[in-house]
Amino acid sequence: xxxxxxxxxxxxxxxxxxxxxxxxxxxxxxxxxxxxxxxxxxxxxxxxxxxxxxxxxxxxxxxxxxxxxxxxxxxxxxxxxxxxxxxxxxxxxxxxxxxxxxxxxxxxxxxxxxxxxxxxxxxxxxxxxxxxxxxxxxxxxxxxxxx
Amino acid sequence: xxxxxxxxxxxxxxxxxxxxxxxxxxxxxxxxxxxxxxxxxxxxxxxxxxxxxxxxxxxxxxxxxxxxxxxxxxxxxxxxxxxxxxxxxxxxxxxxxxxxxxxxxxxxxxxxxxxxxxxxxxxxxxxxxxxxxxxxxxxxxxxxxxx
DNA sequence: TCCATTTAGTCAATCAGCTTGACCATATAG
DNA sequence: CTATATGGTCAAGCTGATTGACTAAATGGA
Numbered sequence: 069x070x071x072x073x074x075x076x077x078x079x080x081x082x083x084x085x086x087x088x089x090x091x092x093x094x095x096x097x098x099x100x101x102x103x104x105x106x107x108x109x110x111x112x113x114x115x116x117x118x119x120x121x122x123x124x125x126x127x128x129x130x131x132x133x134x135x136x137x138x139x140x141x142x143x144x145x146x147x148x149x150x151x152x153x154x155x156x157x158x159x160x161x162x163x164x165x166x167x168x169x170x171x172x173x174x175x176x177x178x179x180x181x182x183x184x185x186x187x188x189x190x191x192x193x194x195x196x197x198x199x200x201x202x203x204x205x206x207x208x209x210x211x212x213x214x215x
Numbered sequence: 216x217x218x219x220x221x222x223x224x225x226x227x228x229x230x231x232x233x234x235x236x237x238x239x240x241x242x243x244x245x246x247x248x249x250x251x252x253x254x255x256x257x258x259x260x261x262x263x264x265x266x267x268x269x270x271x272x273x274x275x276x277x278x279x280x281x282x283x284x285x286x287x288x289x290x291x292x293x294x295x296x297x298x299x300x301x302x303x304x305x306x307x308x309x310x311x312x313x314x315x316x317x318x319x320x321x322x323x324x325x326x327x328x329x330x331x332x333x334x335x336x337x338x339x340x341x342x343x344x345x346x347x348x349x350x351x352x353x354x355x356x357x358x359x360x361x362x
Numbered sequence: 363t364c365c366a367t368t369t370a371g372t373c374a375a376t377c378a379g380c381t382t383g384a385c386c387a388t389a390t391a392g
Numbered sequence: 393c394t395a396t397a398t399g400g401t402c403a404a405g406c407t408g409a410t411t412g413a414c415t416a417a418a419t420g421g422a
């Protein structure tokens with residue numbers, strides 16, 4: 069195996085970090101300064117039809133207590149809302165507020181802004197290849213890195 | 216811009232996470248159970264001629280106090296050693312002990328183990344392309360992700 | 363040469379985010 | 393109808409980071 073390969077980990081992590089940092093900066097620049105990247109992973113799960121605390125905990129790969137604390141924090145800041153769950157009286161359905169949706173739109177814009185120069189640099193076909201190859205390598209499920 | 220691109224962040228993060236988790240598991244399997252992935256980034260900087268606490272702090276993108284605490288922890292566990300700095304009496308040169316070098320070898324093996332199936336799946340030329348493209352995207356310097 | 367400022371490192375206190383453990387309310391299975 | 397499992401919160405504690413204060417040594421003028 070060529071030794072060169074051993075720096076692939078560093079490149080991968082560096083690119084991932086550049087991406088996350090860039091999106092985080094873009095979100096902050098749009099006025100959402102009280103959020104961290106980790107909140108973005110939560111928003112991604114809540115967008116759409118919302119989720120329970122348990123579902124959120126699984127998505128983030130943390131305990132239900134930690135997820136509950138994050139929801140409490142996000143609710144206090146006005147990004148999410150706890151509704152009674154339609155099918156289960158024990159559970160609550162956590163959904164994004166209008167402020168929360170506005171923030172996800174800002175994150176989408178920020179992501180596009182970060183990716184645009186990448187797309188220009190590589191060209192569309194190589195970017196598509198990159199996407200395909202990464203999809204083969206990525207472990208499905210685990211999204212949020214916590215190291 | 217094609218909407219597809221918006222899932223590139225997720226793929227990138229997912230691949231990075233798979234990689235870090237895999238290496239971490241490999242290192243633990245080789246008997247180094249008292250280390251976290253973050254220590255690996257420190258070892259990478261210390262390998263070779265060692266580094267000062269300040270240099271380590273910059274590499275890890277944390278305060279000098281945090282770096283100092285990590286060094287204290289690694290020294291207590293026997294992975295590093297603080298020597299007087301040859302050129303500066305204020306500074307200390309942090310170097311890996313034999314145990315520390317053994318651990319970096321274990322990490323290299325683990326990394327190779329994780330990358331081997333990737334290389335087989337993509338083939339050498341596509342992997343080389345992946346490496347090249349990632350190197351264009353990666354922000355030089357920032358290695359350790361802390362989000 | 364002497365003094366002012368910068369730099370390397372540590373100690374101490376604090377904080378944020380996560381964990382474990384205990385608990386209540388509701389759902390589900392026998 | 394009762395026993396158990398599940399969703400959620402409260403409380404306490406831990407870990408890894410932060411800021412602030414300090415000492416010792418280096419640097420850079422007058």
